[in-house]
Structure formats: structure tokens, C-alpha cells
Amino acid sequence: MAVTIRDVARATGVHVSTVSRSFSAPHLVNPATRDRVLAAADQLGYRPNRAARALTTGRTMNLGLIVADIANPFFPPLIKAAQSHARSHDYHVFVADTDEDPRAEEELLRTLAKQVDGVILCSPRLANDQIVRLAEDVPFVVVNRQVEGLPWVLMDVAQGAALALEHLRGLGHRRLAYVRGPAGSWTSEEMRAAAEGVPVIGPNQPTEQGGIAAARAVADSGATGVLCYNDLVALGLIEGLADLGVRVPADVSVVGVDDILPGRLNRPKLTTVAMPTDAAGRAAVDLLLGAETGPVKLPTALIVRESTGEAPR
Amino acid sequence: MAVTIRDVARATGVHVSTVSRSFSAPHLVNPATRDRVLAAADQLGYRPNRAARALTTGRTMNLGLIVADIANPFFPPLIKAAQSHARSHDYHVFVADTDEDPRAEEELLRTLAKQVDGVILCSPRLANDQIVRLAEDVPFVVVNRQVEGLPWVLMDVAQGAALALEHLRGLGHRRLAYVRGPAGSWTSEEMRAAAEGVPVIGPNQPTEQGGIAAARAVADSGATGVLCYNDLVALGLIEGLADLGVRVPADVSVVGVDDILPGRLNRPKLTTVAMPTDAAGRAAVDLLLGAETGPVKLPTALIVRESTGEAPR
DNA sequence: AAGGTCAATGCAACCGTTTGCTTTAAGGAG
DNA sequence: CTCCTTAAAGCAAACGGTTGCATTGACCTT
Numbered sequence: 001m002a003v004t005i006r007d008v009a010r011a012t013g014v015h016v017s018t019v020s021r022s023f024s025a026p027h028l029v030n031p032a033t034r035d036r037v038l039a040a041a042d043q044l045g046y047r048p049n050r051a052a053r054a055l056t057t058g059r060t061m062n063l064g065l066i067v068a069d070i071a072n073p074f075f076p077p078l079i080k081a082a083q084s085h086a087r088s089h090d091y092h093v094f095v096a097d098t099d100e101d102p103r104a105e106e107e108l109l110r111t112l113a114k115q116v117d118g119v120i121l122c123s124p125r126l127a128n129d130q131i132v133r134l135a136e137d138v139p140f141v142v143v144n145r146q147v148e149g150l151p152w153v154l155m156d157v158a159q160g161a162a163l164a165l166e167h168l169r170g171l172g173h174r175r176l177a178y179v180r181g182p183a184g185s186w187t188s189e190e191m192r193a194a195a196e197g198v199p200v201i202g203p204n205q206p207t208e209q210g211g212i213a214a215a216r217a218v219a220d221s222g223a224t225g226v227l228c229y230n231d232l233v234a235l236g237l238i239e240g241l242a243d244l245g246v247r248v249p250a251d252v253s254v255v256g257v258d259d260i261l262p263g264r265l266n267r268p269k270l271t272t273v274a275m276p277t278d279a280a281g282r283a284a285v286d287l288l289l290g291a292e293t294g295p296v297k298l299p300t301a302l303i304v305r306e307s308t309g310e311a312p313r
Numbered sequence: 314m315a316v317t318i319r320d321v322a323r324a325t326g327v328h329v330s331t332v333s334r335s336f337s338a339p340h341l342v343n344p345a346t347r348d349r350v351l352a353a354a355d356q357l358g359y360r361p362n363r364a365a366r367a368l369t370t371g372r373t374m375n376l377g378l379i380v381a382d383i384a385n386p387f388f389p390p391l392i393k394a395a396q397s398h399a400r401s402h403d404y405h406v407f408v409a410d411t412d413e414d415p416r417a418e419e420e421l422l423r424t425l426a427k428q429v430d431g432v433i434l435c436s437p438r439l440a441n442d443q444i445v446r447l448a449e450d451v452p453f454v455v456v457n458r459q460v461e462g463l464p465w466v467l468m469d470v471a472q473g474a475a476l477a478l479e480h481l482r483g484l485g486h487r488r489l490a491y492v493r494g495p496a497g498s499w500t501s502e503e504m505r506a507a508a509e510g511v512p513v514i515g516p517n518q519p520t521e522q523g524g525i526a527a528a529r530a531v532a533d534s535g536a537t538g539v540l541c542y543n544d545l546v547a548l549g550l551i552e553g554l555a556d557l558g559v560r561v562p563a564d565v566s567v568v569g570v571d572d573i574l575p576g577r578l579n580r581p582k583l584t585t586v587a588m589p590t591d592a593a594g595r596a597a598v599d600l601l602l603g604a605e606t607g608p609v610k611l612p613t614a615l616i617v618r619e620s621t622g623e624a625p626r
Numbered sequence: 627a628a629g630g631t632c633a634a635t636g637c638a639a640c641c642g643t644t645t646g647c648t649t650t651a652a653g654g655a656g
Numbered sequence: 657c658t659c660c661t662t663a664a665a666g667c668a669a670a671c672g673g674t675t676g677c678a679t680t681g682a683c684c685t686t
Contacts, residue, residue, distance in 0.1 A: 052642035365672035
């Protein structure tokens, strides 16, 4: 049915191995011959069969990318960057979604392990030791978590948190608060550590609802400068504060994290810590492909918009 | 290195073919034998090698999913649904991004064609006849476009547009307008056809900028009920109208399409036509896997929020 | 008791490429 | 002119499964 290496060999009058080498080891074949082979291949529309190639070489030229939730707006830019970068190296990318379920994550890793040359695991929900164990089966890069013994790519949220707090202090805020994320979130712990001495409110769901629910506690705390676990929480919080008659940024300044919203969509536009998702996607691929080694820590950036302002006097 | 079917055969004391059949044709092997095989396989951690299987059967158990832009918030829910549904049938999904470039789309299709059992092509940028030609190489499902001779999945945006206009008319609006999308957009044409007799404004970029740019024309038109090509345009329009001193919904009611925004993020919350992206993703997979036949047209739903209200008197 | 059926399993070819080894022939050294 | 080296190409064995066909018994039938 499909055009194989044999068809090309027949058309050119050479042996299949010569055709094979014309593609995968060009220096081993006479330039003139190679040109004839390539011309015939092109003319017949030959495309090497990746499955067959994978069988002999053991390399599939595929990567796996596992995220907790594809629809979470934080991930698509990362997926896009990773996919595009991988493709430029002739790799295809399987994208899989665990639905935030650690068991699904594990099963997925097991299934994928033998079918790909490497896996990018984003914001894993699995415990560290489990990850390390699974990493025996296949090269691994972890994004958004530091795992001993594995290469990882980190977006430096601690530094981002520090930036945000500095920004708030610079605006004269003296009473700060950190509205944290869910229990067990590695990122939330990082931020908390960076916000040393700042009162913590929560744990909270990493959603708008979580932010709304935290509004009362924030208002009661008397804080005027608030850092939130992520943008969704920040938006919920602003919403909840509004319901309590607290204005943002006049009464309270709020900073989010992730920059998942196109700037103009919301009122007030959110001051937030932008994550280098594109760079992270590319770095993860580079790590898998061996173009880079060792862990990567990428800087975040504070984007000041309208949800932060001078502290009220 | 890896555990193969032969290892399992040796461990069980049967021939490889029996092991193979224990997995792919269980009814052909004695239940007792099969149990022993399965137990040994499980114990050894055997996972069938998909590349090898693909080589003999010609089925890769992979699907390709091609979208114009992964980061466009319209797509991730569809990707998620398709991926999840495919996985429940033991298929893996390559996700690829064309960056809105028809040439990239074509090359991608060519490359992917031989490596997958089917391709889902979302909102293609390629011309119809090109698509039909490429479809000779691999089963194909087109989402968001009607292509003669190919199975397609459509989200019935025409019906959604009708719903929206009906809603506006029901609120007493007599002067309507349709803020259309870019030239050449199939979807935009569908909506325009559904909005027969309604003045058209544009073409416009399918972005917030496009909406902002259209504000003046909308205000000048005297329309009080406006249907927009998508949510981004609607948001831009609201923004642009605000700058002109026109209030939404007090002076003008605005309806978007896509429902890409979590409900509460924006003010006013947008009335919009929600697209059945999940269903579309699943349907596309079903079509490829033969679980369903013929074209699928999925209903859309109007979600009334705060950007529409009674016509001003 | 002989012949037939059928379930269960074994056998071996095949899928499309890669790759270590062998063969061929041409060119250079002595 | 013979021998050696080497570039180029051919040969054939993998890779890990699947599957049509052959073999083997056990169980029926009559």
C-alpha cells in the first residue's frame, strides 16, 4: 500500500540498505547515487515509517507531555512551545491530561514510558519518590517541581513572590498577607517560604471560588497588600472583597500569579507575576534531547497593572 | 533490555504466539493458560511495544490532532476532550500546532499521515480541495468546517447566532448589527447567513483589537443589539464603546460567541453563545474510530449574563 | 473402533528499517 | 604487476510483535 524503502530501491536500482543510508547516514553513500535515491523517493512520495525505524533503533522520535489539566489556561502556552520546539527537532509530542488525578498520572507514565524517548511531567501530583521510581523506565524532565536526582525546569515563583511583595512594600503597604493555594502544592510552599513573616491565609482552592471564600478572612486581617497563589484566586478575592464593600486597589492591593488573562479582560486589570511558560516548554525539550544539561531555573517577571496602588493612609 | 513477549513466553512455558493471543485475541486461548500468561506478564512488567505492533498490524493506535493555535483558549477544552476520549479507547494523541500557517498545516498533515490512524483537523486554514487531496493518505475528520466528501463535526454556530438574535429581539431590540470576523472565515460566513437582514460591520480581526476598532462603526450605526464574531471581539467592542461613553448593556447590548471566559472575570459578564467543544472533541474521535458515521452537527447554547438587557426606549 | 470436529497451541513468515559484516572494484604503493 | 587500502554497495539478521496455517489431542458420532 504505502511507499516503502523497497519501492524506492527498486525504482533506483540499488539495494534497500543504500536507500536507508541515503537518509540516515548520507556520508556513506556516493553523492550521485544519493541524489538518484532522493529524487526517486521524492517522486514516489516516500516517507520513512517511524514505527519500523523505532523498532530497530529503539528510538521512537516521540515525546510525552503530561499535564494536570490541558484546559487550565496556564498550560497551553507551555504545550505550544514544547510541541513547536520538539517538532523543529523532528519529534512528535503526545499530550496527555491526568485530570489532576495522581493515579491517572502514574498509569499514564507507565503506558507512555515504552513508547516515547522522554517525558515532560508538568506540575506533577505524584509524590517525589514515586516519580523517581518511574523515571527508571524513561528519561524524564519535571517542570514546576524540584525532584532530587532528576533534571527539572523551574519557574522561579519564589523570586516572583519576592518581587510582588517588594512592589507592595514600595507602595507603602505595611500589613501584607499571602493567600495561599491548596495543601500539598509545592508551588504554594515555595511562595510561602519567600513570603517569610507575612501572615498566611488558607489553604484555599486554587480557583476563583477559593478567592471568593478567602475574602472575609482577608478583610478581617486588616492587610492592605495581598499576594495570591494565582490569578484565579486573585480575581475571586477581588470579587469577594467587592461584595464586602472593599475596593481594589483603593483599599486593598492585590497581586496574582501566572498572568493567564489577556490584559484587558477584567476590571481592575490584574497586577501579576508572569511565568516564563514558553521558555519552560523549550527548556524541558532541550533537556530531554540532551541539548542542555542540569536543572534550569527561569526568572519570572512582575507585571504591574491596575489592581495595586498606593497604600491607604 | 525491555521485557518482550518472548520473556513472558519463556516464563510461562508457552509459545510467543500464545502470549500474543492472550492479549489481542483472548478467546482463542484457554482461560487457564491465559491467566498464567497474564500473571507472568504482570509480574515481569510487560507492556506491548506499540511500534512493533504497528509494524505488523498497520495500526499505530495513535491519532493526530491539528489546531491552528494551541494557546487560543477555544481549543484546549476540545483537545482535552478528544485526548481523554481517545485514551479511553487506548489511543494516544499527537497534538500539533500550525501557528495559523496553511503551509505548516500541509506539511504537518503529510508528516503525520503515515504515523497515525487518523487525523482531526480543527478550523483548517487550508483550502477545501487541498484538504480533500491530503485526505487520501489518512482518515480524516474536519472540525469547524464542512468539506464535501469528508466526515466533519460542526458546532452549529448558525443556530447559535439565530438564538442570540432571537434573544436580542425578545428584549425589544429593533436595530441590530453583526460585527463579523475576518475575511475568509467560514464560521463568520455561517453567522452572517444566519443573521439575514442584519447590517454587517467589518471584516474585523478576531481579536480584542478588532472589537475596539469596530466600536466607532457600531456606535454610528445606531444599533442597540450587537452580535459579535467571538468573545474577544465582543470584549474589545465593550471596551471601545466605553471609551465613547456608550454603556453596555444600558445603551447597547452585546453578545459574544465561544464562551472562552470563566464567567466572573469580566465586567459586565458576557452574554455569549457557548460552543460544545467537549462534545465536538469526542465526536471527532468517534468518527475516526468508526464508532459513529456521517457528519455531526452539534447544537450550541446561549448563555445569558450581563452584557445584554432591555432595549433602551 | 474409525472417522470427524474442534479447541488449544505451535510454527514460521512477515511488517519496514537499520546496521554489522561481506563483497566488489577501483586506486595507490612498492 | 601484485598487494593493500578504501569507498561504495550488497547481504542478511535482527527489532517485537501478529497471524494464517499446521499439528496435536480430546471428545463426539455412528
